[in-house]
Amino acid sequence: xxxxxxxxxxxxxxxxxxxxxxxxxxxxxxxxxxxxxxxxxxxxxxxxxxxxxxxxxxxxxxxxxxxxxxxxxxxxxxxxxxxxxxxxxxxxxxxxxxxxxxxxxxxxxxxxxxxxxxxxxxxxxxxxxxxxxxxxxxxxxxxxxxxxxxxxxxxxxxxxxxxxxxxxxxxxxxxxxxxxxxxxxxxxxxxxxxxxxxxxxxxxxxxxxxxxxxxxxxxxxxxxxxxxxxxxxxxxxxxxxxxxxxxxxxxxx
Amino acid sequence: xxxxxxxxxxxxxxxxxxxxxxxxxxxxxxxxxxxxxxxxxxxxxxxxxxxxxxxxxxxxxxxxxxxxxxxxxxxxxxxxxxxxxxxxxxxxxxxxxxxxxxxxxxxxxxxxxxxxxxxxxxxxxxxxxxxxxxxxxxxxxxxxxxxxxxxxxxxxxxxxxxxxxxxxxxxxxxxxxxxxxxxxxxxxxxxxxxxxxxxxxxxxxxxxxxxxxxxxxxxxxxxxxxxxxxxxxxxxxxxxxxxxxxxxxxxxxxxxxxxxxxxxxxxxxxxxxxxxxxxxxxxxxxxxxxxxxxxxxxxxxxxxxxxxxxxxxxxxxxxxxxxxxxxxxxxxxxxxxxxxxxxxxxxxxxxxxxxxxxx
Numbered sequence: 001x002x003x004x005x006x007x008x009x010x011x012x013x014x015x016x017x018x019x020x021x022x023x024x025x026x027x028x029x030x031x032x033x034x035x036x037x038x039x040x041x042x043x044x045x046x047x048x049x050x051x052x053x054x055x056x057x058x059x060x061x062x063x064x065x066x067x068x069x070x071x072x073x074x075x076x077x078x079x080x081x082x083x084x085x086x087x088x089x090x091x092x093x094x095x096x097x098x099x100x101x102x103x104x105x106x107x108x109x110x111x112x113x114x115x116x117x118x119x120x121x122x123x124x125x126x127x128x129x130x131x132x133x134x135x136x137x138x139x140x141x142x143x144x145x146x147x148x149x150x151x152x153x154x155x156x157x158x159x160x161x162x163x164x165x166x167x168x169x170x171x172x173x174x175x176x177x178x179x180x181x182x183x184x185x186x187x188x189x190x191x192x193x194x195x196x197x198x199x200x201x202x203x204x205x206x207x208x209x210x211x212x213x214x215x216x217x218x219x220x221x222x223x224x225x226x227x228x229x230x231x232x233x234x235x236x237x238x239x240x241x242x243x244x245x246x247x248x249x250x251x252x253x
Numbered sequence: 254x255x256x257x258x259x260x261x262x263x264x265x266x267x268x269x270x271x272x273x274x275x276x277x278x279x280x281x282x283x284x285x286x287x288x289x290x291x292x293x294x295x296x297x298x299x300x301x302x303x304x305x306x307x308x309x310x311x312x313x314x315x316x317x318x319x320x321x322x323x324x325x326x327x328x329x330x331x332x333x334x335x336x337x338x339x340x341x342x343x344x345x346x347x348x349x350x351x352x353x354x355x356x357x358x359x360x361x362x363x364x365x366x367x368x369x370x371x372x373x374x375x376x377x378x379x380x381x382x383x384x385x386x387x388x389x390x391x392x393x394x395x396x397x398x399x400x401x402x403x404x405x406x407x408x409x410x411x412x413x414x415x416x417x418x419x420x421x422x423x424x425x426x427x428x429x430x431x432x433x434x435x436x437x438x439x440x441x442x443x444x445x446x447x448x449x450x451x452x453x454x455x456x457x458x459x460x461x462x463x464x465x466x467x468x469x470x471x472x473x474x475x476x477x478x479x480x481x482x483x484x485x486x487x488x489x490x491x492x493x494x495x496x497x498x499x500x501x502x503x504x505x506x507x508x509x510x511x512x513x514x515x516x517x518x519x520x521x522x523x524x525x526x527x528x529x530x531x532x533x534x535x536x537x538x539x540x541x542x543x544x545x546x547x548x549x550x551x552x553x554x555x556x557x558x559x560x561x562x563x564x565x566x567x568x569x570x571x572x573x574x575x576x577x578x579x580x581x582x583x584x585x586x587x588x589x590x591x592x593x594x595x596x597x598x599x600x601x602x603x604x605x606x607x608x609x610x611x612x
Contacts, residue, residue, distance in 0.1 A: 057471075
């Protein structure tokens with residue numbers, strides 16, 4: 001059997017999602033963004049929503065999310081994605097609307113927009129990448145930065161008496177009547193990726209069914225910002241992030 | 254609904270005009286002296302009739318970003334606020350200008366700076382026509398002087414903003430917002446369908462059919478060479494607007510020796526001043542810019558040989574007076590009269606200022 005015979009449709013075990021294009025990705029090696037992008041692309045395609053989906057991109061590393069998924073996108077001002085999603089969904093109730101936001105965007109500058117969109121029960125999905133650092137601007141402290149964790153703006157480690165405590169915003173959002181699904185996922189193992197995709201699928205189904213706001217948090221790595229190899233970053237995430245941000249479903253109603 | 258004559262506050266007229274224009278959405282946050290706009294919309298419940306969305310946002314920041322989102326999918330959406338709230342909206346306005354999105358913003362001005370006062374003012378002239386938010390952009394600015402114009406400028410503002418894919422603002426104040434006058438409301442227009450929007454705004458983010466590339470609404474471009482080209486394109490658009498969309502009104506200007514230049518509520522007072530001055534044998538006239546940007550520079554410039562002096566009347570410390578001086582190239586004496594902090598001058602006060610212009 002030669003190579004050409006092996007490369008045939010019936011032998012395909014894995015392929016790039018149809019909605020992901022060939023634009024060179026700017027994400028660093030070991031970053032979680034690429035995997036989460038792929039899962040979103042698969043879920044949208046599998047649900048047959050490619051022509052009805054509008055994504056809202058954040059400010060931060062994922063600002064260029066719109067370069068990678070072949071759907072319509074709106075690039076938000078920093079933190080404002082949930083307000084934009086609110087209007088897009090209310091003006092187009094039949095569309096699938098999701099935001100994609102990092103921890104600084106969602107849990108610092110956009111806290112008000114996040115809480116109020118969720119409290120209104122907007123029928124949108126918020127995909128929340130929590131890597132405890134500002135990646136795009138060069139590794140500064142995030143609202144989710146761990147106690148004692150070093151960043152460019154807390155070079156001696158986060159000091160909670162000076163900077164306050166790491167914000168477990170998903171726990172907070174789970175208290176709101178408007179949210180129907182709050183779950184915390186990761187993409188560091190094949191099993192976690194499968195679970196994360198299921199969570200995304202459920203969130204997207206909730207939005208289309210008008211059940212309220214769904215937030216899928218991905219506890220994520222930022223190998224560059226953390227100054228680690230991809231493998232070290234995964235290990236560090238498991239040992240240090242998961243105890244404070246444990247994976248699992250916080251709310252499902 | 255056919256044409257209808259009503260007695261309304263300026264703020265109420267804006268709400269009714271928005272529904273009748275076929276606006277798709279309004280997103281606001283309460284602030285005096287403009288809260289009647291959202292109150293009227295909530296009372297009218299247009300979502301039951303035209304399908305217009307009305308939502309009270311958590312902040313002015315959220316409201317303008319809802320407008321950004323609505324505009325990004327090609328919808329006719331608007332917000333309103335008053336001075337301190339408009340300061341909060343500047344981020345979103347700059348993003349709309351950068352992403353070339355249409356939309357209508359209403360500023361019912363009050364006295365500042367800071368929390369200031371709830372009384373009328375025109376102190377946001379600079380903020381509105383000189384920028385406000387960051388970056389080299391321009392905001393189409395309409396200055397109504399009556400309740401009728403409050404209603405009319407809703408349609409005009411939407412039309413201009415969609416013609417040029419640029420945000421537009423109705424810049425008014427507590428006097429015009431709160432006073433009641435007779436107003437003719439236009440016939441109800443239908444809201445546009447998604448097919449209409451896809452045809453008229455092919456750039457809109459409404460979901461990507463297989464037949465086209467993704468529509469991406471963004472103001473971001475990290476390649477400076479491309480960003481410069483974007484800016485050059487914006488500036489060319491602004492030049493077109495300056496050449497095509499200037500609007501103003503004149504009152505007894507044909508034989509005037511002295512000209513008052515004023516907009517909005519100050520123009521209402523000044524019209525009375527012109528009549529008082531003429532009773533005293535002084536040939537006065539009123540030049541009222543309706544578009545503050547684009548400013549009627551050429552029309553004012555044409556006056557410079559004919560008049561002996563110009564008085565600019567504003568409810569601020571002298572802001573538009575700078576544009577008037579530039580327009581007439583300082584070839585005729587230009588004086589300013591105004592009151593600050595929410596005080597509205599009487600016609601008699603303005604008349605005295607006009608009399609002191611006489612040589």
